[in-house]
Amino acid sequence: MILDFPQLISQWETLPVHVFTAHEKGEILTIGAGTASGAVSGAIQGTASGAVTEHWKWPEQSNVDLSMDWKKAARITAGIDVGSVSSQAVVLLDGKLYAWSSVRTGSSSPDSALKALNQALKNTDLTLEKIPYVVGTGYGRVNVPFAKKTITEIACHARGANYMGGGTIRTILDMGGQDCKAIHCDEKGKVTNFLMNDKCAAGTGRGMEVLADLLRIPIQEIGPLSLKVEEEPPPVSSVCVVFAKTEAIGLLKSGWPVEKVLASYCLAMAERVTALLNRIGVEKDFFITGGIAKNIGVVKRIERILGISALNSALDSQIAGALGAALFANALLEKEERGKS
Amino acid sequence: MIANYGYTDGSGEYYISINTSFCAECQTHPCISACPQGVFEMITDDYDEPACSVKDSFRKKLNYTCSTCKPARKSSESPLFLPCVQACVNRAIKHTW
Amino acid sequence: MVVAGMDLGAKAIKVVILSEKGVSAKVKLFPDLDMAQSARKALEEALVQSGTELHELKRIVATGTGRSAAPGKPALVTEPLADAKGIIALLPLTRTVIDVGAEEGRGVKITPQGEVVDFAVNEKCAAGSGAFMESMARSLELKIEDFGEISLKATQAVPMNAQCTVFAESEVVSLIHANTPKSDISRAVHDATASRIAAMTRRVGIEKEVALIGGVAYNPGFVEALKRTLSLETLLIPDHPDFIGALGAALIAYEQAVN
Ligand code: SF4
Ligand code: SF4
Numbered sequence A: 001m002i003l004d005f006p007q008l009i010s011q012w013e014t015l016p017v018h019v020f021t022a023h024e025k026g027e028i029l030t031i032g033a034g035t036a037s038g039a040v041s042g043a044i045q046g047t048a049s050g051a052v053t054e055h056w057k058w059p060e061q062s063n064v065d066l067s068m069d070w071k072k073a074a075r076i077t078a079g080i081d082v083g084s085v086s087s088q089a090v091v092l093l094d095g096k097l098y099a100w101s102s103v104r105t106g107s108s109s110p111d112s113a114l115k116a117l118n119q120a121l122k123n124t125d126l127t128l129e130k131i132p133y134v135v136g137t138g139y140g141r142v143n144v145p146f147a148k149k150t151i152t153e154i155a156c157h158a159r160g161a162n163y164m165g166g167g168t169i170r171t172i173l174d175m176g177g178q179d180c181k182a183i184h185c186d187e188k189g190k191v192t193n194f195l196m197n198d199k200c201a202a203g204t205g206r207g208m209e210v211l212a213d214l215l216r217i218p219i220q221e222i223g224p225l226s227l228k229v230e231e232e233p234p235p236v237s238s239v240c241v242v243f244a245k246t247e248a249i250g251l252l253k254s255g256w257p258v259e260k261v262l263a264s265y266c267l268a269m270a271e272r273v274t275a276l277l278n279r280i281g282v283e284k285d286f287f288i289t290g291g292i293a294k295n296i297g298v299v300k301r302i303e304r305i306l307g308i309s310a311l312n313s314a315l316d317s318q319i320a321g322a323l324g325a326a327l328f329a330n331a332l333l334e335k336e337e338r339g340k341s
Numbered sequence B: 001m002i003a004n005y006g007y008t009d010g011s012g013e014y015y016i017s018i019n020t021s022f023c024a025e026c027q028t029h030p031c032i033s034a035c036p037q038g039v040f041e042m043i044t045d046d047y048d049e050p051a052c053s054v055k056d057s058f059r060k061k062l063n064y065t066c067s068t069c070k071p072a073r074k075s076s077e078s079p080l081f082l083p084c085v086q087a088c089v090n091r092a093i094k095h096t097w
Numbered sequence C: 001m002v003v004a005g006m007d008l009g010a011k012a013i014k015v016v017i018l019s020e021k022g023v024s025a026k027v028k029l030f031p032d033l034d035m036a037q038s039a040r041k042a043l044e045e046a047l048v049q050s051g052t053e054l055h056e057l058k059r060i061v062a063t064g065t066g067r068s069a070a071p072g073k074p075a076l077v078t079e080p081l082a083d084a085k086g087i088i089a090l091l092p093l094t095r096t097v098i099d100v101g102a103e104e105g106r107g108v109k110i111t112p113q114g115e116v117v118d119f120a121v122n123e124k125c126a127a128g129s130g131a132f133m134e135s136m137a138r139s140l141e142l143k144i145e146d147f148g149e150i151s152l153k154a155t156q157a158v159p160m161n162a163q164c165t166v167f168a169e170s171e172v173v174s175l176i177h178a179n180t181p182k183s184d185i186s187r188a189v190h191d192a193t194a195s196r197i198a199a200m201t202r203r204v205g206i207e208k209e210v211a212l213i214g215g216v217a218y219n220p221g222f223v224e225a226l227k228r229t230l231s232l233e234t235l236l237i238p239d240h241p242d243f244i245g246a247l248g249a250a251l252i253a254y255e256q257a258v259n
Helices: A037-044 A109-120 A153-165 A205-215 A219-226 A241-253 A258-280 A296-306 A317-340 B030-034 B062-069 B083-087 C035-050 C079-090 C130-139 C144-151 C165-177 C182-202 C220-230 C241-258
Strands: A017-021 A027-031 A061-064 A076-082 A086-093 A096-104 A133-137 A171-175 A180-185 A191-197 A286-289 B002-009 B012-019 B040-044 B050-054 B093-095 C002-008 C013-019 C022-030 C057-063 C096-100 C104-110 C116-123 C210-213
Touching: A017 C035, A061 A109, A076 A109, A076 A153, A076 A317, A086 A109, A086 A317, A096 A109, A096 A317, A133 A153, A133 A317, A153 A171, A153 A180, A153 A191, A153 A286, A153 A317, A171 A258, A171 A317, A180 A258, A191 A258, A205 A219, A205 A241, A205 A258, A205 C165, A219 A258, A219 A296, A241 A258, A241 C130, A241 C165, A258 A296, A258 B002, A258 B012, A286 A296, A286 A317, B002 B050, B002 B062, B012 B050, B012 B062, B030 B040, B030 B083, B062 C182, B083 B093, C002 C035, C002 C079, C002 C241, C013 C035, C013 C241, C022 C035, C022 C241, C057 C079, C057 C241, C079 C096, C079 C104, C079 C116, C079 C210, C079 C241, C096 C182, C104 C182, C116 C182, C130 C144, C130 C165, C130 C182, C144 C182, C144 C220, C165 C182, C182 C220, C210 C220, C210 C241
Parallel strands: A017 C022, A076 A133, A171 A286, A191 B002, C002 C057, C096 C210
Antiparallel strands: A017 A027, A061 A096, A076 A086, A086 A096, A171 A180, A180 A191, B002 B012, B012 B093, B040 B050, C002 C013, C013 C022, C096 C104, C104 C116
């Protein structure tokens, strides 16, 4: 039967809308025909989430191996990784690690690159002019003015991880402040399969920051706290950070303790990251770099889901990109020298 | 090397995966001109090999860029109808969605 | 004969009561955590408004993401079906419906009879929904109703690079620091959202007339941006665009009840 639409919808325009909220008693307001009720919804949900907070506050660091003498080195090279949140510099003597640093990225990439290098060299009398080959990498790589060449962070990470963890490393996960990379490489540290996700904040350090901000918990405490639950809760169901945040608020309101919410959130992140890893295929040995390596709550859960544990390195995993860049620089310089002789 | 360009977000996984080992032998790179949106370009990769890649400006919005090639009612069919996938005789290009 | 249509969206529950005499209630309720109880309350309020008793209600049809929580053993229909039915009743020339809600965007192609030919959805990523604009308005410290208005005063098109709501928030903050006028930033946000919604709708093939429904249809900035992106002279917008899903559900209920 064909419906008589005009009759059924008569008074559609003129009939007023009545708006209520579930937790308040009664009607909150009645809007006449044609008024913007969308506006009302905006005003009601208008609680501020705004304030963009401080990034991962890892302290600035540097280290130099004073048992080595740069004056005796035949080849001095450096790699600089300018990331969105922090920047690292690594200096090699004949392909061996000599000095490194990690500093916070400022508003200018060239300045951050220089700052990182100076920080690495601060306890030495080695200076930039004496380093013939510098490779830049990372998100700000095109802005390293003294770099002879730029190489993608994917290739640099693989090469750096290969040096740090040895030739048995096949799978690398790098989770930075604003991106997440999954890399598969061969025994020489050459990339065979990779993906990088820097579109979506979920599964990046940024996603964690939003939660830390919401719960007012320092970022470095999230991991340990999340492991304090007796029983693992189900993961937060929304992937999207915006919706996951709403979900977390709901869980807290419904009486979940903070640790449980953290556990649920860390598990969701771990599941998401392992999905990325599975896309490129996970093979032993497995290595984790970047800020996430310091969140034990996520790392432990990734290991549990994958059923393999991540390899540890004596070196700080955050320098993997810069180290790889310096190794590329070393190889390129060697090639140049061979070309000349 | 298998290069996956794209992203995973709340709504799904959107990757264009390119097996660049074919690109070195490929002379004409028909994929580049086949794409109506100009998604692809030839680059020299980090190991000095020629490789087809997805331009930087498209990597964060592939789902939207490719939407005209992927009519809603066809998306469950074989991905072979995509101009880029079809253009490469080596089938080096794959879409995950 | 009295029937009810319910649309249980992510942020609001809408109820429409319908009888052969026409529409007798339009109620919107913002739910708390208990969706089922909120839905029941919404229906009760709607019955009060229309002066109907529960037992007079012949049929309830529910749609929306939370439709399974609707009270009174309703029949469930998907959002595209409800959208199609609702819009064709009000604006019979419509062939493509674009529905942008709080947490999802949808493009639906329909027949003159209000049947669904094809549809594409964008869900679970805030960047493709009204949530994106809401979040950007907050970063700009603007009320959502001013946010659309102000974009009409923009003098230049500034690009937005971030495709994610979270990253876009920081981009907006740095644009503010760079002294970019709020009107220009607002326009950039509306353009970015419109281009994502447009790309999604193109998957169903855009056929005129095009109608926009959902809460964002109240936002003049978004309406302009969408027209620009789709190169459309006119975009049909029904009265009470946020109630179209509920109206469609009610019409389907009526149809089922008479047959
Ligand atoms: S899913 Fe959420 S966090 Fe991810 S891109 Fe979309 S808006 Fe951003
Ligand atoms: S699907 Fe179409 S737009 Fe997307 S890469 Fe292939 S040819 Fe280009």
